[in-house]
Amino acid sequence: MAIDLPRAPVGEWFDNLVTWCTDHLSWLFDGIGSAIESSVDGLTDVLNLLPPLGLTLVLAVIALVLSGWKLGVFTILGFALVDSMELWxxxxxxxxxxxxxxxxxxxxxxxxxxxxxxxxxxxxxxxxxxxxxxxxxxxxxxxxxxxxxxxxxxxxxxxxxxxxxxxxxxxxxxxxxxxxxxxxxxxxxxxxxxxxxxxxxxxxxxxxxxxxxxxxxxxxxxxxxxxxxxxxxxxxxxxxxxxxxxxxxxxxxxxxxxxxxxxxxxxxxxxxxxxxxTMLRALIERRRASDTFPVGVAAGSAAAGGGN
Missing domain, CATH: 1.10.3720.10 (MetI-like)
Incomplete structure (x- = not known):
């Protein structure tokens, strides 16, 4: 025997909650919306300050410093492809x-x-x-x-x-x-x-x-x-x-x-x-190696002199 359970009006409860928030918290949503819209528009303007080639080079330099030459090359080729498809x-x-x-x-x-x-x-x-x-x-x-x-x-x-x-x-x-x-x-x-x-x-x-x-x-x-x-x-x-x-x-x-x-x-x-x-790590390691090398040479020379 099937038991008919009463329908839970979950959707209606959520709809009432949304309506209440719209009626009483519109000032909050207006403030959030203005902040987000200003941020997106401002960042879009910044990204469009440079021509596609200029921004591509900037992004490639960032990729080169942080990740290495492979991502730098991919950045140039990938963003050039985006520009060539007129989707910049x-x-x-x-x-x-x-x-x-x-x-x-x-x-x-x-x-x-x-x-x-x-x-x-x-x-x-x-x-x-x-x-x-x-x-x-x-x-x-x-x-x-x-x-x-x-x-x-x-x-x-x-x-x-x-x-x-x-x-x-x-x-x-x-x-x-x-x-x-x-x-x-x-x-x-x-x-x-x-x-x-x-x-x-x-x-x-x-x-x-x-x-x-x-x-x-x-x-x-x-x-x-x-x-x-x-x-x-x-x-x-x-x-x-x-x-x-x-x-x-x-x-x-x-x-x-x-x-x-x-x-x-x-x-x-x-x-x-x-x-x-990546590049910063490489420079630090190279600097440490160059700083250590003279010390090692000096120590070896001193040991050789002492042996003579």
Whole structure:
């Protein structure tokens, strides 16, 4: 015998919550929207200050210093390809949107991850929230975002931040909890305050895990570019969406290739940051070798003289 359970009006409850927030917190959403829009527009203007060739060279130098010559060569070839496909402006719009989303997500995710690592209560509270944020289909975030912020880049950034935050929080917590307890106990034995232990021991040792979280956060932000194009964010997402609407394989594929170029560049760059700038490490090692060589020669000469 089937039992008919009453329907739970979960959707209606959420709709009422969104309506209440729209009616009573419009001032807050207006402020957030203005800040995000100003940031995206300002960064887009900065990226467009230089011509494509000039900015490509700047990005290539950054890649050369942080990661090495391979990423530098890829940067020149990849961004030249984007420019040759006449997708430079959409690519810069998407890059600005991704960078703003990544910065906001990082600023929110790392402190929450630190708090979760230092408090089991905070960890238990944040875990189901992160599960909800990570498993909810990204399209669903666009619905309330449009209600709160209308259409444009702002709802795209907000939806991207919500979707991209969980890996940053989880890997930050994982990295700090994974620090060797003996290192922490040694700091406590010397009377180091808890905040100093966090900033001088735990965070530096957890930095590879934290940077891995930032890397994943950026990649998820890029994956939202196309979805953000559905709410008028423009950029490469708009190009891909236009290709889908027109069933234009060439246009959609070119937009996808441009997204891939941005993804590889940002992925390799953030991966290199966790290890330290490649060129800087090489210069330091070369300097140490040059400083050590005369000492070794002098010591060998002295030993030879003493033997004579």
């Amino acid at each position: 402006e959409p690519a810069m719009d998407s890059l600005a949107l991704v960078l703003v989303s990544a910065v906001v997500s990082t600023v929110l995710a790392i402190p929450i991850g630190i708090a979760a690592a230092r408090s089991d209560l905070v960890s238990r509270i944040t875990r189901p929230v992160l599960d909800f944020m990570q498993t909810m289909p990204a399209f669903v975030y666009l619905i309330p975002a449009i209600f709160f912020f209308s259409i444009g880049a702002v709802p795209g950034v907000v939806a991207t931040v919500i979707f991209a935050m969980p890996p940053g929080v989880r890997l930050t917590e994982l990295g700090i909890r994974g620090v060797d307890p003996e290192m922490v106990e040694a700091g406590e034995a010397f009377g180091t305050p808890p905040n100093r232990i966090l900033t001088r021991i735990q965070i530096p040792l957890a930095m590879p895990s934290i940077m891995a979280g930032v890397n994943q956060l950026i990649m998820l932000s890029l994956s939202m570019v196309v979805i953000a194009g559905m709410v008028g964010a423009g950029g490469l997402g708009g190009e891909v969406l236009e290709g889908i609407n027109r069933v234009d394989v060439a246009k959609g594929f070119e937009g996808g290739i441009a997204v891939v170029v941005l993804a590889i560049y940002l992925d390799r760059l953030t991966g290199a940051l966790s290890e330290g700038p």
